[in-house]
Each structure stands twice: as structure tokens, then as C-alpha cells.
Amino acid sequence: MKIAVLGAGAWGSALAISFSARHQINLWTKDPDHASDMDSRRINQSFLPEHSLPEALNITSQLTEALDNVDLALLVVPIVGLRETLRTIAASNIRVPLIWGCKGLETGTAYLPHQIVAEEYDVTLSRCGVLSGPSFAEEVARGLPTALTFASTDHEFSSRISVELHSSRLRIYTSEDIIGVETGGAIKNVITIAAGISDGIGFGHNARAALITRGLMEITRLGLSLGGKMETFIGLAGVGDLILTSTGDLSRNRQVGLMLAAGKTLHDILNELGHVAEGVHAALSVLQLGKRLNIEMPITQAICSILHEGVSARRAVEVLLNREQKSEIY
Ligand SMILES: NC(=O)c1ccc[n+]([C@@H]2O[C@H](COP(=O)([O-])OP(=O)(O)OC[C@H]3O[C@@H](n4cnc5c(N)ncnc54)[C@H](O)[C@@H]3O)[C@@H](O)[C@H]2O)c1
Numbered sequence: 069m070k071i072a073v074l075g076a077g078a079w080g081s082a083l084a085i086s087f088s089a090r091h092q093i094n095l096w097t098k099d100p101d102h103a104s105d106m107d108s109r110r111i112n113q114s115f116l117p118e119h120s121l122p123e124a125l126n127i128t129s130q131l132t133e134a135l136d137n138v139d140l141a142l143l144v145v146p147i148v149g150l151r152e153t154l155r156t157i158a159a160s161n162i163r164v165p166l167i168w169g170c171k172g173l174e175t176g177t178a179y180l181p182h183q184i185v186a187e188e189y190d191v192t193l194s195r196c197g198v199l200s201g202p203s204f205a206e207e208v209a210r211g212l213p214t215a216l217t218f219a220s221t222d223h224e225f226s227s228r229i230s231v232e233l234h235s236s237r238l239r240i241y242t243s244e245d246i247i248g249v250e251t252g253g254a255i256k257n258v259i260t261i262a263a264g265i266s267d268g269i270g271f272g273h274n275a276r277a278a279l280i281t282r283g284l285m286e287i288t289r290l291g292l293s294l295g296g297k298m299e300t301f302i303g304l305a306g307v308g309d310l311i312l313t314s315t316g317d318l319s320r321n322r323q324v325g326l327m328l329a330a331g332k333t334l335h336d337i338l339n340e341l342g343h344v345a346e347g348v349h350a351a352l353s354v355l356q357l358g359k360r361l362n363i364e365m366p367i368t369q370a371i372c373s374i375l376h377e378g379v380s381a382r383r384a385v386e387v388l389l390n391r392e393q394k395s396e397i398y
Pocket residue numbers: 075076077078079080097098099115144145146147148149150152153169170171172203204205206342343344346
């Protein structure tokens with residue numbers, strides 16, 4: 069296959085490296101200086117500095133060049149750039165099957181990625197889908213074993229994509245539950261910030277396990293109300309990804325939590341990180357959706373109070389712990 073990977077952050081670069089073994093890849097970034105630096109040094113110094121980019125990888129900042137004659141486009145810009153990138157593709161009049169790997173909710177609309185795609189890209193949703201699951205870019209670039217879920221409403225399309233993208237090191241499972249897969253990917257980032265805070269404060273393994281489990285409950289309740297399936301929330305794109313980022317120090321969202329616990333300001337943390345932390349942007353939208361659907365989201369609420377109301381990390385966790393006692397399942 070010839071594939072356009074749109075977005076040359078850590079994730080786009082790792083997937084481009086991995087897929088290069090079997091496919092012809094065009095890697096696109098909107099930043100011309102970044103494209104020419106990667107092209108000449110064969111390394112993505114800003115976002116994935118430990119891994120060289122295969123010689124066969126074509127790097128460009130021209131979207132029409134990236135999309136020229138490709139069989140598939142894979143969008144891996146952060147959610148903040150998804151609508152804008154889709155509009156640029158639409159303006160080019162090039163139409164290709166589209167899959168996306170961003171995890172988040174659009175600020176303002178609280179849309180999941182597929183809702184933005186539906187508004188901005190005029191292929192029928194059946195030729196689109198989302199790739200998600202527990203996958204640190206660093207480990208995929210190293211060729212370590214990883215399992216992902218690809219969800220599309222078109223079973224034939226998801227079978228084809230999973231066969232094409234599947235390898236012994238990158239297993240791809242299919243699903244029809246786009247909403248569940250996207251909800252899991254978006255909300256786990258918020259819960260992960262909470263797990264990072266708890267660990268940073270030194271609350272221990274018990275507290276972290278409690279946060280992961282109660283966080284999964286928030287993901288599941290909201291996801292079911294949006295139309296997602298229970299099986300998805302207990303699968304790779306749900307609890308799988310939540311466990312990975314809540315416990316693995318490679319997670320940027322976990323790092324945000326750890327640094328908040330250390331007393332750093334959000335401004336300084338985001339500067340130091342140098343990468344997107346989607347949970348920071350998604351938290352308010354998740355809360356907004358929860359209110360709209362009348363679903364209690366106490367962990368998300370606590371994270372919003374830290375990020376946007378100046379409540380200290382320790383205080384917010386104490387408020388969480390001191391909530392009134394209730395039944396585990398209701
Ligand atoms: N890094 C991972 O391990 C990983 C794994 C799975 C999914 N994801 C998801 O993939 C998405 C991208 O993450 P990443 O890790 O590559 O981020 P990153 O911070 O490493 O890189 C972000 C990239 O997007 C570009 N960008 C920023 N704003 C843009 C815009 N408005 N338009 C076009 N490009 C823009 C930046 O220049 C940069 O190249 C996120 O939604 C993330 O949740 C990341």
C-alpha cells in the first residue's frame with residue numbers, strides 16, 4: 069500500500085517507521101522547517117529523537133504531495149489540528165480512505181474525532197475508522213510487541229486495514245464500535261493525569277488501583293451513554309490503554325500529573341513536556357459531556373478543578389477521597 073501519514077509528532081513518526089517495513093510511506097508535517105530537518109538528518113529530533121527514519125520514507129510539508137496516489141491517509145495530528153487538517157485535505161479535492169489516531173475531544177464542541185471527520189470530510193463514514201489502543205510511540209518505533217484496535221462501521225474496510233497494517237509486532241484487532249474506542253482513548257488521558265498526581269504525592273499502589281478502577285467506571289458510564297459498547301471499555305482501547313498510561317512513565321499525561329503533584333504550574337509543565345498532553349485539553353469537554361448526559365464524573369471534576377480553578381493537586385485528591393460513601397455499582 070501507499071500510505072500518507074499526516075502528522076510527524078511522536079505517534080505519526082513511530083507508525084511511519086513501523087509501516088515502512090511493508091508499505092510505501094509519505095510522512096507529512098505542516099512545518100516546512102521540520103520536514104527539511106527530518107529529511108536531511110533522517111531523524112525526528114523534536115518528537116522521536118532516538119529512532120532513525122528509514123531512507124525509503126518520503127518526508128514532505130506539501131499535503132498534496134503527501135496524498136498523491138495514496139491508498140490510505142492516516143491522520144495523527146493532535147485533536148486541536150484535526151479539523152484544520154481535514155479542511156486542507158478537503159480543499160485539495162483529493163479523496164482517499166481515512167483513518168485517524170488522535171485521542172481527545174474538540175474544545176468547545178466536545179466532539180469526538182469521528183464527528184469532526186463527518187463534518188469536514190465528504191467520504192461516507194464507512195470508508196473511515198479510528199486506530200487506538202495501548203501504544204507508546206517509543207515502543208512501537210523500537211518494534212516491541214503492541215496490540216491495537218481498528219474500529220470502522222464498514223466490516224470489509226476494517227478487515228482490509230487490519231490485514232494490511234497487521235504484523236507480528238503490531239497486532240490489529242477489528243471493531244465496529246467507533247464511539248467506544250474514541251471515548252476510551254479520550255477519557256483515559258484525564259484519568260491518567262489523576263493517577264500521575266496520586267503517585268506524585270506518594271499515595272501508593274492502592275490509591276492508584278482505586279483511581280484506575282473508578283476512572284474506568286467514569287469512562288464506561290459516559291461511553292455507554294454516548295452509544296459505546298461495554299466490551300470496548302474492557303478491551304484494548306478502554307482499560308488496556310488506561311492501564312498503560314496510568315502506570316507507564318512514558319505517558320505524557322501521567323507526566324503532567326506527576327509534575328502537578330510536584331507543585332509545577334501547568335504553563336511550565338506544558339513547556340517542559342514539548343509534546344501534546346491531550347488530557348489537559350479534554351478534561352473540560354469530558355466534564356461538559358458528563359453534565360449534558362447527567363453522569364457523575366468526580367475524578368474528571370477534580371482534574372478540572374486543578375487545571376482550571378487553581379485548586380492544589382493534594383487538596384483535589386483529598387476532596388475526592390472524602391466524598392460521601394456510596395455503593396460501588398449504581
Ligand atoms: N505518542 C504516542 O505514544 C501516541 C500513541 C497513540 C496515540 N497518540 C495520539 O496521537 C496524537 C498525536 O500525538 P503525538 O504523540 O504524535 O504528539 P506530539 O506532541 O509528539 O506531536 C504533535 C505533532 O502535531 C503537530 N501539530 C500540532 N498542532 C498541529 C496542527 N494544528 N495541525 C497540524 N499539525 C499539528 C506538531 O507539529 C507535531 O508534529 C494525539 O492525539 C495523541 O493522543 C499518541
